[in-house]
Amino acid sequence: MASRRHLGWWVALILFSAGCARPEATITLETDAASSGEAAPETGVLRFAVGGMITPKEGMAYYRDFLRYIQEKTGVKVAYVDREGYAEINEMLRTGQLEVAFVCSGPYVDGHREFGLELLAAPQAYGVTVYHSYIIVPKASPAVTFADLRGKRFAFADPLSNSGKLVPTYMLAKMGETPESFFKEFVFTRAHDRSIKAVAQEVVDGAAVDSLIWEYLNAVDPERTAKTRILEKSPPYAIPPIVVAPGLAAELKTKVREVVLGAHLDPKGRAVLAKMKIDRFVSIDDRAYDSVREMQAWIAKQPR
Amino acid sequence: MPFRSIRRKFLVSLVAATSFFALAMIVFAETVIRRMLVTHLQEKGLAIARTVAADSVNPIITEHYFEVAMAFHDLREAEEDVLYAFVLDENGRELVHTFAGGLSTELKGAQPRRAANGTRTIELQTDRGPVLDISVPLLHGQIGWLRLGLSTARIRHQVNGIVLLIVLFAAATFAVGVAAAVGFARVITRPLLSLTRAAEAFGRGDTSQPVVIDSQDEVGKLAGVFNAMVASRLSVEEEREVLIEELRRTLGEVKTLRGFLPICSSCKKIRSDQGYWQQIESYIRDHSQAEFSHGLCPDCARTLYPEILGPGGGSHGT
Numbered sequence: 001m002a003s004r005r006h007l008g009w010w011v012a013l014i015l016f017s018a019g020c021a022r023p024e025a026t027i028t029l030e031t032d033a034a035s036s037g038e039a040a041p042e043t044g045v046l047r048f049a050v051g052g053m054i055t056p057k058e059g060m061a062y063y064r065d066f067l068r069y070i071q072e073k074t075g076v077k078v079a080y081v082d083r084e085g086y087a088e089i090n091e092m093l094r095t096g097q098l099e100v101a102f103v104c105s106g107p108y109v110d111g112h113r114e115f116g117l118e119l120l121a122a123p124q125a126y127g128v129t130v131y132h133s134y135i136i137v138p139k140a141s142p143a144v145t146f147a148d149l150r151g152k153r154f155a156f157a158d159p160l161s162n163s164g165k166l167v168p169t170y171m172l173a174k175m176g177e178t179p180e181s182f183f184k185e186f187v188f189t190r191a192h193d194r195s196i197k198a199v200a201q202e203v204v205d206g207a208a209v210d211s212l213i214w215e216y217l218n219a220v221d222p223e224r225t226a227k228t229r230i231l232e233k234s235p236p237y238a239i240p241p242i243v244v245a246p247g248l249a250a251e252l253k254t255k256v257r258e259v260v261l262g263a264h265l266d267p268k269g270r271a272v273l274a275k276m277k278i279d280r281f282v283s284i285d286d287r288a289y290d291s292v293r294e295m296q297a298w299i300a301k302q303p304r
Numbered sequence: 305m306p307f308r309s310i311r312r313k314f315l316v317s318l319v320a321a322t323s324f325f326a327l328a329m330i331v332f333a334e335t336v337i338r339r340m341l342v343t344h345l346q347e348k349g350l351a352i353a354r355t356v357a358a359d360s361v362n363p364i365i366t367e368h369y370f371e372v373a374m375a376f377h378d379l380r381e382a383e384e385d386v387l388y389a390f391v392l393d394e395n396g397r398e399l400v401h402t403f404a405g406g407l408s409t410e411l412k413g414a415q416p417r418r419a420a421n422g423t424r425t426i427e428l429q430t431d432r433g434p435v436l437d438i439s440v441p442l443l444h445g446q447i448g449w450l451r452l453g454l455s456t457a458r459i460r461h462q463v464n465g466i467v468l469l470i471v472l473f474a475a476a477t478f479a480v481g482v483a484a485a486v487g488f489a490r491v492i493t494r495p496l497l498s499l500t501r502a503a504e505a506f507g508r509g510d511t512s513q514p515v516v517i518d519s520q521d522e523v524g525k526l527a528g529v530f531n532a533m534v535a536s537r538l539s540v541e542e543e544r545e546v547l548i549e550e551l552r553r554t555l556g557e558v559k560t561l562r563g564f565l566p567i568c569s570s571c572k573k574i575r576s577d578q579g580y581w582q583q584i585e586s587y588i589r590d591h592s593q594a595e596f597s598h599g600l601c602p603d604c605a606r607t608l609y610p611e612i613l614g615p616g617g618g619s620h621g622t
Contacts, residue, residue: 056362064446080365
C-alpha cells in the first residue's frame with residue numbers, strides 16, 4: 001500500500017527532482033493541554049454593552065467607533081460586549097458583569113425598578129430625545145391601519161423592547177386585543193433591523209420597530225427600508241438611554257458621562273456621532289420614562 | 305554496425321512509446337489533475353468558510369462560542385474533508401476550536417493575521433497529513449479570523465488511483481502491443497526472409513526459388529518486383545543462349561572466300577589452288593553455299609537475240 005500511495009511521487013521525483021518537491025516542515029495541529037478558549041477576566045476594564053437593539057453584526061458597525069472614542073477620551077480600556085436580548089444585558093448589569101450599556105427604554109424602567117439601574121445620558125436625534133414605535137408593513141401591503149393586520153403574521157423585536165413589543169402590545173390592549181388573539185402568529189426577531197428585513201422579504205406581514213433604527217437604516221442604506229412602508233407611528237416615548245450599573249465607581253461614572261456629554265464639542269466625537277445619526281448626548285431625567293411605566297402598568301392591569 | 309532485427313526495433317519502439325505515454329500521463333495526473341482537484345477543494349472550502357464565517361459573526365460578537373463550536377462540529381460531521389476549524393480574535397486569541405486538546409501555537413501562527421480583508425489559502429504539511437488551511441476574516445477582520453483546515457488526503461488517494469489506472473492501462477497496452485508487434489513483425493519479416501533467401505540463392509545462380517507472394521503491401525510488391533526481375537533476367541538469359549546457339553550454328557555453316565582469286569580476263573575462269581581452271585559458277589558453288597540460276601541480262605539478250613528483242617528490248621532472267 002505504501003508503494004502504491006507514493007507511486008506518483010516516485011515518478012514525479014524522478015522527473016522533477018528539483019522542481020516539484022517543496023520540502024516543508026511538518027506542523028503539529030493539536031497540543032495535549034486543552035485550552036479553555038476563555039480569556040481570564042480583565043481588570044480595570046469598562047465593560048460596555050450595546051446589544052438588543054440591532055443584530056450584533058450591525059451593532060458592531062454602529063457602536064464600535066463610539067466605544068473606541070470613549071476609551072480614547074477616558075483612558076480606560078473599554079470592552080465591547082454584545083448580547084442578543086435585553087434580559088441578558090439587564091442580568092449582567094445587575095450581577096456586576098457590565099458597567100455601562102445602551103438599553104431600550106423598557107429594560108431601563110425594569111432595571112431601575114428591580115436593581116437601581118441608573119441613567120447616564122440619552123442621545124438626541126433629529127433634535128429631540130424621543131422616539132417612536134413604527135408599525136411597518138411590506139410596501140405592497142393593502143393594510144391601511146394597524147387593525148388591518150388582524151389575522152396576519154407579525155414580528156416583535158425583543159420581549160422587553162419598548163418600541164418593539166411594549167408599544168404595539170399597548171396599542172392592541174387599547175383595541176381590547178392581545179398579540180395571541182389578534183395575530184395569526186407572531187415571532188421575536190431579537191433585533192429591529194432583523195424585523196425590518198423580515199417585513200421587506202414578506203416573511204411577516206408587519207412588525208413594530210424602533211423609529212431610530214428604521215430612520216438610521218433609511219439614511220445609510222435605503223435599499224433595506226425601500227420595500228417597507230410605515231403604517232402607523234406611536235406617540236413619542238423617551239429615547240433609549242445609556243445606563244450604568246448601580247455599583248459603578250462615582251469617579252469613573254463622572255468621567256464617562258463627561259466624555260459622552262461633550263462628544264459633540266470635539267471634532268472627532270462629532271464625526272462619531274454623525275455616523276450614528278445622533279446630534280449629541282444629553283442628560284435625561286428618570287421622569288422622562290414615566291410614560292413607559294404608565295404603559296406597563298396599564299397593560300399589567302388588563303385581563304389576560 | 306550491429307544487426308538489429310525489425311522485431312527488436314518494433315519492441316524497443318513500443319517500450320519507449322508506452323513508457324513515455326505512461327510517464328507523461330503520470331506527470332499529468334500528478335500536476336494538472338492534482339492541481340485541479342486541489343483548486344476544486346479550495347473553492348469548496350472557501351465557500352464553506354465564507355458561509356460559516358457569516359453565520360459565526362453574531363454568536364462571536366455576543367460571545368456565544370458554544371453555538372459556534374456546535375456549528376463547527378456539525379460541519380465536521382457533514383464534510384469529511386474538514387479536519388479542523390477555529391476562530392482567533394483580532395488579537396490572535398483563540399475563541400473556539402474543534403480540537404479535543406489545545407490548538408497548537410504552530411498552527412495558530414501558520415497564517416499571519418493581515419490587515420487586508422481578503423481570504424488566504426496555504427498548503428500545510430501537518431502531523432495529520434497535508435492540509436489546505438483557509439483563512440477568512442470575520443466582519444472584515446474586526447472581530448477576528450476563521451480558519452478552516454481541509455485534508456487533501458482524499459486528493460492524494462484519488463491521484464494515486466488515477467496513477468495506478470494509468471500504470472495498469474500502460475501495462476495492458478504494452479502486453480497487447482508486444483503481441484501485436486511480434487505478430488506484425490512476423491508478417492512483415494516472413495516475406496523479407498523469403499526474399500532474402502531467394503536473393504541469396506539467385507546470387508549463387510540458383511533461380512529455382514521464386515518468392516511466394518501472399519500480401520499486397522509494400523513487401524509483397526517488393527517480392528513481386530523481385531520475381532519479375534528474376535523472370536526477366538531468366539528470359540534475357542534464355543534469349544541470349546538461343547542467339548548464341550544460332551550464331552554458333554550459322555558461323556559453322558558459313559564458308560568464307562578470302563584472299564586473291566586468279567581469274568581469266570577473257571573467259572572469267574578461276575584457277576583453283578590445284579592449278580585447274582574452273583568455271584566461275586562451279587568455283588563459287590564449291591567454295592560457298594551459293595547456287596546459281598542461269599538467265600540473260602538485257603544487254604546479252606539483245607546481243608544474242610537482236611531479231612527478237614531489237615536494240616531497245618529487254619528480258620528477265622529465269
